[in-house]
Amino acid sequence: MPKITFIEHNGTSHEVEGEAGMTVMEVARKNDIPGIEAECGGACSCATCHVYVDEGWLPKTGASEEMEEDMLDFAFDVRANSRLSCQIKVTDELDGLVVHTPEKQF
Amino acid sequence: MxxxxxxxxxxxxxxxxxxxxxxxxxxxxxxxxxxxxxxxxxxxxxxxxxxxxxxxxxxxxxxxxxxxxxxxxxxxxxxxxxxxxxxxxxxxxxxxxxxxxxxxxxxxxxxxxxxxxxxxxxxxxTPKRPPLPGIEEYENGSVHYSVRRMSDFEGKDLLIVGGGDSALDWTLNLTPIANSVTLVHRRDKFRAATDSVNKMLALREEGKINFHLGQMTEIHGENGEMTGVTIKGSEEEVLVKCNRLLPFFGLxxxxxxxxxxxxxxxxxxxxxxxxxxxxxxxxxxxxxxxxxxxxxxxxxxxxxxxxxxxxxxxxxxxxxxxxxxxxxxxxxxxxxxxxxxx
CATH class of the missing domain: 3.50.50.60 (FAD/NAD(P)-binding domain)
Known part of the structure; x- marks a missing residue:
């Protein structure tokens, strides 16, 4: 099973197991990772599952699509490696993925 | 009513x-x-x-x-x-x-x-409140999450943040009565209706509004009166002078x-x-x-x-x-x- 590491803003790191087919947001929620709110439940409608993908993993996670980019307008401190974790599907390719959660979702 | x-x-x-x-x-x-x-x-x-x-x-x-x-x-x-x-x-x-x-x-x-x-x-x-330190202090007059009365913005220096219909509609509607209008959005692409985007671009072209690509990082002011907001772009930071802020970040x-x-x-x-x-x-x-x-x-x-x-x-x-x-x-x-x- 692909492992995913979530690193909180304060540096606390959580390594958890995901399942291919789930989204990174779902993996976070299932493991009670702090800092992922997912208010809309994964409909790409709220921007409260915002994460920063660790630079080295960007080529594998790919870029955000237009709807996700639109929704990122509602996030805060958006950077080049910003993604909504509900839009990243876990695959075996992503085994070892590292994402950082922002200081706060809003 | x-x-x-x-x-x-x-x-x-x-x-x-x-x-x-x-x-x-x-x-x-x-x-x-x-x-x-x-x-x-x-x-x-x-x-x-x-x-x-x-x-x-x-x-x-x-x-x-x-x-x-x-x-x-x-x-x-x-x-x-x-x-x-x-x-x-x-x-x-x-x-x-x-x-x-x-x-x-x-x-x-x-x-x-x-x-x-x-x-x-x-x-x-409810409108989302940007997590800027101290923003609550300015919500009694300087920061507005919606426009209830246009006259509140007459002769003011406005900073409007966002790229959707609310941000652009108010940019278009308030420019004629405000002293100055600055629009800030994090990217050069807008979700708003094409017609509004074109009108906004025309105002920008004519120099009637200022536009900055970037995101807010700090509010400045004293005693609940806002004096400006720092905008961080991809390369540099600018301080935009303003006394009214309209942030549109959804609900x-x-x-x-x-x-x-x-x-x-x-x-x-x-x-x-x-x-x-x-x-x-x-x-x-x-x-x-x-x-x-x-x-x-x-x-x-x-x-x-x-x-x-x-x-x-x-x-x-x-x-x-x-x-x-x-x-x-x-x-x-x-x-x-x-x-x-x-």
Whole structure:
């Protein structure tokens, strides 16, 4: 099973197991990772599952699509490696993925 | 805006799927409803968060979108002539001496009703507050999340943040009366209607507005009076001088005034029993995502069930002497008459 590491803003790191087919947001929620709110439940409608993908993993996670980019307008401190974790599907390719959660979702 | 109280059987707070279906269940019992919602249309989260998204767990619908579900419910409750009051939030509920309830909205509309049904989902949709340190201090005058009166912005130096219709519409509408307008957006692409984007670009071209690509990082000012905001672009930071800020970052759900109504809560949800879905206050009910009881599932179908049981108890309150005969819509001629079946 692909492992995913979530690193909180304060540096606390959580390594958890995901399942291919789930989204990174779902993996976070299932493991009670702090800092992922997912208010809309994964409909790409709220921007409260915002994460920063660790630079080295960007080529594998790919870029955000237009709807996700639109929704990122509602996030805060958006950077080049910003993604909504509900839009990243876990695959075996992503085994070892590292994402950082922002200081706060809003 | 009318200030004379509206008298009715039941006021339903929230016009999402559960609030709408409550109209149906109450309607079959000849109970009439007014609905109040903070949004400008029915559907609640179905309309605001996922109108186009498919829902797969509505009984008998293998797939239905949030908007289709809303439209179908509106069609289903039409025979009961529900009265809607949009763009309003209920701020106060008070029990009157005669046992009825008095409600007041933030638009000063008052209601007097026999029972209240809270079907407020995740709470009221409220504008998102950017997490800038100290922003609360400026909310009494400098920072606005909506435009209630355009005159508040006359002759002011405005900073408008966002790339959607609200940000662009207000950029276009306030530029003629403001002293200066600066628009800030994090990217060079706008979600707003193409026509508005073109008009905004024309203003920018003519030098009538300033535009910065970037994001807010700090608010400056003293004694609640804003003097400027730091905008961080990809390379540099600029300090934009302004005394009015309009940030448009969409909506979020907040429990809001519900927390002040004296109802027993369980972690921001309203505790109810599972027979009548009544709250700790006799005569006030809570159905759908906003309630809590052991085993609660936040599903639309659970809210529909709760609406049906709630309606029975409301009927017992409103028509205490009426003998209750349980009937099916399939076979009851009286129910079919109410539904307008010919």
């Amino acid at each position: 009318s200030n004379s109280p509206i008298e009715t059987d039941v006021v339903i707070i929230g016009a999402g799927p559960c609030g709408l279906f409550a109209v149906f269940e109450l309607g079959l019992l000849d109970i009439r409803c007014h609905l109040i919602d903070i949004l400008d249309r029915p559907g609640g989260q179905c309309a605001e968060l996922y109108p186009e998204k498919p829902i797969y767990d509505i009984p008998a619908y293998p797939i239905i979108s949030g908007q289709e579900l809303t439209d179908a419910l509106m069609e289903q409750i039409k025979p009961f002539d529900p009265q809607f009051h949009f763009n309003q939030r209920v701020d106060e509920i008070e029990k009157l001496e005669d046992g009825r309830f008095h409600l007041k909205t933030d638009d000063n509309q008052e209601f007097i009703c026999k029972n209240v049904v809270i079907a407020a989902g995740g709470g009221s949709f 979020t759900m907040k429990l809001g005034p519900v927390a002040n109504w004296g109802l027993n809560l369980h972690e921001n949800l309203i505790s109810v029993d599972t027979e009548k879905f009544e709250t700790s206050a006799e005569g006030i009910f809570a159905i759908g995502d906003i309630n809590h009881y052991p085993g609660k599932l936040k599903l639309i179908l659970s809210g529909f069930h709760e609406a049906a049981l709630m309606a029975q108890k409301v009927n017992a309150y409103i028509n205490p002497d009426k003998k209750v005969v349980f009937q099916y819509t399939t076979s009851s001629s009286s129910l079919q008459k109410k539904l307008g079946v010919k």
